[in-house]
Amino acid sequence: MSNLKNQDVIGILNRLAPKSYAFEGDKIGLHVGSLSEPVDKVMVTLDVLESVVDEAIEQDIDLIIAHHPLIFKPLKSIDLSTEKGRIIKKLINHNISVYVAHTNLDITSGGVNDMLMKQLNIETSDPLVYTDSEEIYKFAVYVPTTHEEFVRNAISEAGAGHIGNYSHCTFNSEGVGTFMPLEGTDPHIGSTNKLEKVEEKRMETIVPKHLLDKVVRAAEKAHPYEEMAYDLFKLEIEGEKRGLGRKGKLSKPMPLDEFANYVKKAFNVPNVRMVGAPEKTVHSVGVIGGDGNKFIQQVKNRGVDVLITGDVYYHTAHDALGIDLAMIDPGHHIEHVMKNELAAYLKKQVEERNMKVSVTASEIVTEPFHFI
Known part of the structure; x- marks a missing residue:
């Protein structure tokens, strides 16, 4: 077992x-x-x-x-x-x-909607319907200078300190840490009941909320102290936007009916339902796995020519025609x-x-x- x-x-x-x-x-x-x-x-x-x-x-x-x-x-x-x-x-x-x-x-990034775009061989850019954004936290840890690089590498590999295309982003300020090990402790530095002063660095970085626990655990593992001192502050800045569906652009525009056949073959389904003029030129594509009926106006506002989704309703199809949004329904099961x-x-x-x-x-x- x-x-x-x-x-x-x-x-x-x-x-x-x-x-x-x-x-x-x-x-x-x-x-x-x-x-x-x-x-x-x-x-x-x-x-x-x-x-x-x-x-x-x-x-x-x-x-x-x-x-x-x-x-x-x-x-x-x-x-x-x-x-x-x-x-x-x-x-x-x-x-x-x-x-x-x-x-x-x-x-999530790399989830079902990205998988569907991968099946279509269309490069994904952004979520189609934004739902929220990642909360960002400031993480500050106090590290003896001897272990500065160990801790920096550990928290960076755990996902902290990523800003755009840059990793290992930290700010470091020097100071003196004080502590007194009490009875029953096993200090890395110092002796029981004696005040210690140690040159330390305050290492600051940013962490997305969903990685907080992972980053703190990584810091604790790399940190030499029995009890690691650190601060967490929620920041009033917007992190990565999350959302349902994905938006992409065709490498070569094609008529809607031709693209519908392409979708049919990509998902290996016996047929698809198409909403829109067959000759309509498709440049940009949106996909929402499952049932995306209620999002058609938001999808249209994102500048998408055609939405691929399942379970398209009769009245939704008419509404889509009214806002000049084409739709292709290959079924819910493509998920x-x-x-x-x-x-x-x-x-x-x-x-x-x-x-x-x-x-x-x-x-x-x-x-x-x-x-x-």
């Missing part, structure tokens, strides 16, 4: 797609099971259907990581005559945990590209950490529609 726990793998996922990125009320996180259960085998899926759970049972999977929530609406009962009830029973009986990364995986992409990412991360965990992608096709 593995010494690793579900939380070890989920910790890697949460660094890619922090839970704080998710829309308010989104049903992300642990749905079934326990974070403290041992884990040897992980499977990534788009949807948690009964067929997917059966696949997981057959492969002795310990943890399912899904994009779409298993439990989206609160359950009033667990009826074993329903598919949802049978799924939950099988998961519990076979000790399989389910963890969900939904809108946080949509929004399945996240299975192999996320599995490959997690596999690489666990290998780099020498974690003995296998990561696979579900082979079950969860597209509910047939095209005739």
Whole structure:
């Protein structure tokens, strides 16, 4: 049995797609099971259907990581005559945990929308619909001059001190630190009950909120003192903007109908629905995985010629025509590209950490529609 726990793998996922990125009320996180259960085998899926759970049972999977929530609406009962009830029973009986990364995986850099743009071979520039921006903190740590470079390198490699295309950005001021080790301490410098004075540097840098814990841990590991002194201040400056969807530009403009066929082939779907004049010239492209109906005006305001999204409604299509926004609907299921992409990412991360965990992608096709 593995010494690793579900939380070890989920910790890697949460660094890619922090839970704080998710829309308010989104049903992300642990749905079934326990974070403290041992884990040897992980499977990534788009949807948690009964067929997917059966696949997981057959492969002795310990943890399912899904994009779409298993439990989206609160359950009033667990009826074993329903598919949802049978799924939950099988998961519990076979000790399989389910963890969900939904809108946080949509929004994050390298997430679902970037994966869709990669499938289209379109270079991504910015989020399509801004949701918020990263909070930025000032991190100041007091370091003896002997360990200045150790600590600077440690916090920089953990993600602190990045400004634009520059890394290792710090400001350092000299001073004298004082402390008195009390009974029961094991000081790096000094003796018990004797006041010590040490030449130190105050090293200041900036850190995005989602990396704070990682940076502080890295500093503590590199710092020689038993108790590291540091300050944190929230700054009134705007960090990296986050948002849903992605915007990109075609390397060569093409008519809408030609581009629609390109999308069809890129996602290997039997057909797509197209809104707009076939001869309309497409320069810029937006993509929102899943259902992007309610964002059409915001997308239009970003100067996009065509929006690729799923589940396009009849009235939304008319509204899009009214604002001269073309739309291409290849279906909600195109998000399945996240299975192999996320599995490959997690596999690489666990290998780099020498974690003995296998990561696979579900082979079950969860597209509910047939095209005739």
